[in-house]
Amino acid sequence: MKRLTFLPNALIARGIILTAMAAALLSVCNAAPVPIVLTGADRRPAISLDGNWAAIVDPYFSGLFSFHHEEKKNGFFLNRKAQPGDPFPTEYDFSKAPTLKVPADWNTQRESLFFYEGPIWYERDFTYQPKEHTRVFLHVGAANYHSWFWVNGQKVCEHEGGYTSFNCEVTAAIHAGGNFVVAAVDNTRHEDGVPTLETDWWNYGGLTRSVSLIEVPEEFIDQYDVHLSQTNDSVIEGWVHVEGGHAGQRVLVILPELDRMVSFTLDGNSRTTIRIPVADLERWSPETPNLYEVKISTANDSVTDLIGFRTIETRGTEILLNGKPIFLRGISIHAEAPYRTGRANTDKDAETLLGWAKELGCNFVRLAHYPHDESMLRAADSMGLLVWSENPVYWALQFDNPKVLAKAEQQLDEEIGTSRNHAAIILWSMANETPNTEARTRFIETEAGYARTLDPTRLITAALLVRADGQTKIIDDPLGKALDVIGFNEYIGWYEGHPESADTTEWRVEYQKPLIVSEFGSGAKAGLHGEENQRWTEEYQASIYRHQFGMLNRIPQLRGMSPWVLMDFRSPNRPLTSIQDEFNRKGLISDQGQKKQAFFILQKAYKEKTVGKPE
Ligand code: GCU
Numbered sequence: 001m002k003r004l005t006f007l008p009n010a011l012i013a014r015g016i017i018l019t020a021m022a023a024a025l026l027s028v029c030n031a032a033p034v035p036i037v038l039t040g041a042d043r044r045p046a047i048s049l050d051g052n053w054a055a056i057v058d059p060y061f062s063g064l065f066s067f068h069h070e071e072k073k074n075g076f077f078l079n080r081k082a083q084p085g086d087p088f089p090t091e092y093d094f095s096k097a098p099t100l101k102v103p104a105d106w107n108t109q110r111e112s113l114f115f116y117e118g119p120i121w122y123e124r125d126f127t128y129q130p131k132e133h134t135r136v137f138l139h140v141g142a143a144n145y146h147s148w149f150w151v152n153g154q155k156v157c158e159h160e161g162g163y164t165s166f167n168c169e170v171t172a173a174i175h176a177g178g179n180f181v182v183a184a185v186d187n188t189r190h191e192d193g194v195p196t197l198e199t200d201w202w203n204y205g206g207l208t209r210s211v212s213l214i215e216v217p218e219e220f221i222d223q224y225d226v227h228l229s230q231t232n233d234s235v236i237e238g239w240v241h242v243e244g245g246h247a248g249q250r251v252l253v254i255l256p257e258l259d260r261m262v263s264f265t266l267d268g269n270s271r272t273t274i275r276i277p278v279a280d281l282e283r284w285s286p287e288t289p290n291l292y293e294v295k296i297s298t299a300n301d302s303v304t305d306l307i308g309f310r311t312i313e314t315r316g317t318e319i320l321l322n323g324k325p326i327f328l329r330g331i332s333i334h335a336e337a338p339y340r341t342g343r344a345n346t347d348k349d350a351e352t353l354l355g356w357a358k359e360l361g362c363n364f365v366r367l368a369h370y371p372h373d374e375s376m377l378r379a380a381d382s383m384g385l386l387v388w389s390e391n392p393v394y395w396a397l398q399f400d401n402p403k404v405l406a407k408a409e410q411q412l413d414e415e416i417g418t419s420r421n422h423a424a425i426i427l428w429s430m431a432n433e434t435p436n437t438e439a440r441t442r443f444i445e446t447e448a449g450y451a452r453t454l455d456p457t458r459l460i461t462a463a464l465l466v467r468a469d470g471q472t473k474i475i476d477d478p479l480g481k482a483l484d485v486i487g488f489n490e491y492i493g494w495y496e497g498h499p500e501s502a503d504t505t506e507w508r509v510e511y512q513k514p515l516i517v518s519e520f521g522s523g524a525k526a527g528l529h530g531e532e533n534q535r536w537t538e539e540y541q542a543s544i545y546r547h548q549f550g551m552l553n554r555i556p557q558l559r560g561m562s563p564w565v566l567m568d569f570r571s572p573n574r575p576l577t578s579i580q581d582e583f584n585r586k587g588l589i590s591d592q593g594q595k596k597q598a599f600f601i602l603q604k605a606y607k608e609k610t611v612g613k614p615e
Helices: 009-028 347-360 374-383 402-419 438-454 478-482 499-504 538-552 597-607
Strands: 046-048 051-057 099-102 119-128 134-140 146-151 154-160 166-169 177-186 211-217 220-228 235-243 250-255 260-265 271-277 292-297 302-307 312-315 318-321 328-334 364-368 386-390 425-432 459-464 467-469 472-475 485-489 506-509 515-519 558-561
Touching: 099 119, 134 146, 134 154, 154 166, 220 292, 220 302, 235 250, 250 271, 260 271, 312 459, 318 558, 328 347, 328 386, 328 515, 347 374, 347 597, 374 386, 374 402, 402 425, 402 438, 425 438, 425 485, 438 459, 438 478, 459 478, 459 515, 499 538, 538 597
Parallel strands: 328 364, 328 558, 364 386, 386 425, 425 459, 459 485, 472 506, 485 515, 515 558
Antiparallel strands: 046 211, 051 099, 051 119, 119 177, 134 166, 134 211, 146 154, 146 177, 220 235, 235 271, 250 260, 250 292, 292 302, 312 318, 467 472
16 A cells, blocks of 8 residues: 555554554455545546446345355356356346436435435446556545445455545456446444444435546656645645656646746655745635646646645634634534435535525535535635534544544545645544543544644644533533644533523633634524524524624634534434424524524624624
8 A cells, every 4th residue: 555655754654554454454355455545536537437327225235245244256246147057046137227326325316215224236337448558546536334346346445434535446457348337335334433323414325426437647646735835925835746656756836827837856755845936926715715726747647726825823812814813704514415405416515505604604614524525625715615624533433442543544544635735624623522531532632643744734623522510611621632723512502501591601711722613503493483482493593593692702712603504404313203304403594495594693793793703
């Protein structure tokens, strides 16, 4: 597994441990190459495999495991057709099977799959013409949760994690003419999963983001990082890694709008650091979301990205964007598709959701609780919305299980490796509402340390729980020490007390760090009206917001907020008939786009800057 060669030594050591653990795991599962991370994969020309795939629902996974639960040699991945005279029955046929759309979750495609958790097989035929000196990767935008891939019956990779993209090499398996790809995707929840058994969002299964074939030369640019120097604002810096590259090889970085073209040389790790003095650079900010074309090329490969340049840091309890204090006027968002519901995955979904956030007067969004689609991040870059991006370390994972830590770090690798050049992303969140135990703190401190080595240019945060002492809320979770910015969730007035309870609530914060209230809110059924003290009405939700603003303005180091939540989203924990109907109704907007009263309350507060510290 070569992808770790360009990172600092400590990480190579850690990489080797991870490799050893992954290798041990793979040997058990009939080894398949480990997928790689490709920065800017969606900026490369690709052969799309989206569309209708044949699909076979296989609740007992008999397509992969025998009746003694051994992995089969002749599973559904052979896509075999029954032959006359066969001495054995073939009990599946993709050519006769119904289809499922890709990219999409399966739950909202068929009534019978709405609650389905288990394996489903996907098959798709495609034609291909191999080219000289060319490697081919199967790019998977996301597959929830555990997935296996075969091309022409040959296993090409296996992957765990439902919200990050990965790339499987298929060069050896693909051939001229007709080919077929088979995927098994299993969204069964596991105790040792990341996330684990309990989540307050729907466990949408399937090939939920785009699938395509990406062609690259034998040596190619797999990862790159380009950002504005934190210490010198007329220098762009970063690094480039060339998979299969060799020491002394030239890498050219071109910024046409800044009239810069600079050549660099790879070191023994096929990596080069880059440093480019620039003049007249217009920084990226929510008000001015300037993006610059950046073209990185070697003799045989090139990738062109659109990147904004800004700096982000903390100074005491301040968050500084481009050196100036900023207050993050935000909202939390789940990747639930507006109107049609299901997993959000299109440019249109991103424009609608982020369009509503802009309409609210936001300069910030918390993308919860897992990495969102590249289309969302591209839209945030161009619309000028700062982003909190989160690794799905959610609630009570097996924090004392090293395999679980390895999975969390693998997902960080993929999240940061894929999305590191989005100017919009300022915060990597390590976790949400985890129990205050030593194992948990050790786990997330390690995770945070790993994130810092992957990307030292951004701030590390997490959404913490708070404790109470009478009317005083206390933020002193020991995990706060490992964070640059402390997020905290509170539901005063909803899960405890009444909207007015906020008026008499005081806060004690044990850290001299910037704070973000990453969640507060209230359930409300759009169109349900009544007294302010009547739960589920829009009036109750509006009252919660009004009382929260007063309280939040009394927290001196509050530097941001992302109320829960922009839009109602599906959750298996919300069965209240005719009110929730399997939706979490804390949205300011219903899943059908109806704006609730609280939407306008928050919009007014953001536009008039009456909540939060004026910049
Ligand atoms: C929690 C959690 C969210 C959840 C929300 C709620 O704080 O982080 O995922 O949806 O509360 O209860 O509505």
